[in-house]
Amino acid sequence: MTQPLFEKIALVGIGLIGSSIARAVKRGNLANKLVISTRSQSTLDRAAELGLGDAYIADAAQAVQDADLVVVSVPVGASGAIAEQIAAALKPGAILTDVGSTKGSVIAQMQPHVPDHVHFIPGHPLAGTEKSGPDAGFADLFEKRWCILTPVPGTDVAALDKLTRFWQALGSNVESMDPDHHDKVLAIVSHLPHIIAYNIVGTADDLETVTESEVIKYSASGFRDFTRLAASDPTMWRDICLHNKEAILEMLARFSEDLASLQRAIRWGDGDKLFDLFTHTRSVRRSIIEAGQEVDLPDFGRHAVPETTQQ
Numbered sequence: 001m002t003q004p005l006f007e008k009i010a011l012v013g014i015g016l017i018g019s020s021i022a023r024a025v026k027r028g029n030l031a032n033k034l035v036i037s038t039r040s041q042s043t044l045d046r047a048a049e050l051g052l053g054d055a056y057i058a059d060a061a062q063a064v065q066d067a068d069l070v071v072v073s074v075p076v077g078a079s080g081a082i083a084e085q086i087a088a089a090l091k092p093g094a095i096l097t098d099v100g101s102t103k104g105s106v107i108a109q110m111q112p113h114v115p116d117h118v119h120f121i122p123g124h125p126l127a128g129t130e131k132s133g134p135d136a137g138f139a140d141l142f143e144k145r146w147c148i149l150t151p152v153p154g155t156d157v158a159a160l161d162k163l164t165r166f167w168q169a170l171g172s173n174v175e176s177m178d179p180d181h182h183d184k185v186l187a188i189v190s191h192l193p194h195i196i197a198y199n200i201v202g203t204a205d206d207l208e209t210v211t212e213s214e215v216i217k218y219s220a221s222g223f224r225d226f227t228r229l230a231a232s233d234p235t236m237w238r239d240i241c242l243h244n245k246e247a248i249l250e251m252l253a254r255f256s257e258d259l260a261s262l263q264r265a266i267r268w269g270d271g272d273k274l275f276d277l278f279t280h281t282r283s284v285r286r287s288i289i290e291a292g293q294e295v296d297l298p299d300f301g302r303h304a305v306p307e308t309t310q311q
């Protein structure tokens with residue numbers, strides 16, 4: 001049998017993403033020892049009941065001792081506190097990564113705590129659902145999905161290569177990207193759609209007092225899709241909004257301008273404008289379908305990925 005990729009992996013946070021990683025690590029035999037840590041004892045107990053790891057340790061600093069790979073999977077607003085808590089216990093040469101939906105803020109929070117002898121490589125799997133907690137995860141979650149790594153300047157090439165191989169073993173297609181670029185891209189393709197969903201479901205819910213139960217009774221599939229997104233974890237999405245503020249506000253401003261233009265076309269009966277826009281957006285959808293899951297990310301004038309170093 002081939003050697004596992006890592007001797008010991010520690011997962012800090014065992015919700016949807018952490019537990020999906022745990023299941024995929026077990027299935028792929030990617031570690032000889034998988035240690036799980038999380039803040040709440042009841043979640044840790046549930047992880048043990050589900051048999052997600054080999055050891056369950058409430059204290060994160062104790063859990064990461066001797067680990068070759070540490071994956072932090074907590075709401076982005078909590079990543080700095082976790083880094084501070086585990087920093088002194090990290091093994092020299094260990095790879096420390098995360099899965100947070102925002103990258104600039106996570107780097108700003110975690111980097112100051114990371115000792116020089118640890119390879120800190122932030123990451124973000126573009127895969128998930130509206131569910132949360134250890135029961136919600138599944139081993140296939142990352143199959144054929146992108147995982148974006150946002151290495152900081154001076155990142156060790158061998159460590160980056162090893163983390164890339166880890167995500168590939170989980171089934172992902174891996175790309176490296178500048179953190180600011182990541183935050184702009186994700187603001188439009190992920191953060192705005194969720195914010196729009198939270199907003200439209202809130203508006204419809206307000207209207208419901210006027211229309212009684214019609215919103216629910218007649219909700220067609222379009223509205224149902226919004227309600228799925230708007231059922232996503234409130235803590236996670238509060239943190240994303242607070243920690244990708246600039247990029248989200250920039251994209252919201254652009255979105256509002258375009259919405260005003262659409263509103264004007266409807267007001268003035270500009271059928272050609274509506275038809276042209278709807279024809280164009282249909283072609284976007286078709287190109288996504290044709291590309292399968294491996295749809296390319298939008299290009300905002302790609303920033304260069306920082307230079308890595310060979311050590």
Ligand SMILES: NC(=O)C1=CN([C@@H]2O[C@H](COP(=O)(O)OP(=O)(O)OC[C@H]3O[C@@H](n4cnc5c(N)ncnc54)[C@H](O)[C@@H]3O)[C@@H](O)[C@H]2O)C=CC1
Nearest residue numbers: 013014015016017039074075076078100101128129132133
């Ligand atoms: N849910 C999704 O679809 C995706 C989420 N992400 C990112 O992954 C990270 C984790 O998300 P999920 O697994 O969905 O969340 P979750 O809510 O399912 O799990 C969060 C985990 O973090 C722990 N936790 C919560 N608050 C904490 C705190 N203040 N200090 C320490 N631990 C804390 C919880 O006990 C739990 O183990 C987030 O940063 C999120 O932005 C990334 C890709 C997809």
Ligand SMILES: O=C(O)C(=O)Cc1ccc(O)cc1
Nearest residue numbers: 101125126127128129130190
């Ligand atoms: O449920 C959905 O449709 C998602 O888009 C899940 C998701 C949420 C947050 C991320 O950073 C990545 C993926």
